[in-house]
Amino acid sequence: MKPVPVLADSIPVPEKKTVYPQPFAALLEGRVKRKLGDYFGLSNFGVNLTELSPGAISALLHHHSRQDEFIYILQGEPTLVLGQDEYILRPGDCYGFRAGTRVASQLVNRSSAVVRYIEIGDRSTGDEVEYPNDDLRAVQLPDGQWRLTHKDGRPYE
Secondary structure (H helix, E strand, C coil): CCCCCCCHHHCCCCCCCCCCCCCCHHHHCCEEEEEHHHHCCCCCEEEEEEEECCCCECCCCEEECCCCEEEEEEECCCEEEECCEEEECCCCCEEEECCCCCCCEEEECCCCCCEEEEEEEECCCCCEEECCCCCCEEEECCCCCEEEECCCCCECC
């Protein structure tokens, strides 16, 4: 069946909110992510419509070895944490995260209003994600799935 245009808000939210193990998964309770690209069967890059409630974070502070990311703010004023710097973003602002820079980033909603943004990321294979503030490491397996471990390689139970 040929896909037809749809209202982005009508695309279902996945039951599983994150690949993070506990206790990290609980930190994303205020994040709602609609996987727009997956809905249309896109395989070379992902596109998400993401919403952060007040106090919510986009992800743990992290950086990718191989995958680029891009965000475009639609609504609200999130704080972009970028290494040691912070920037308040507004609707219309955008930012591109180049892979391999080792500069960790995340969005934090420190406002009292909902934040909505589009995030786009490529799906280059063999990516590794480092989380400088947390005992977590993610390695992308050949099948595209993620293996998350402690930094010393021990699996999470």
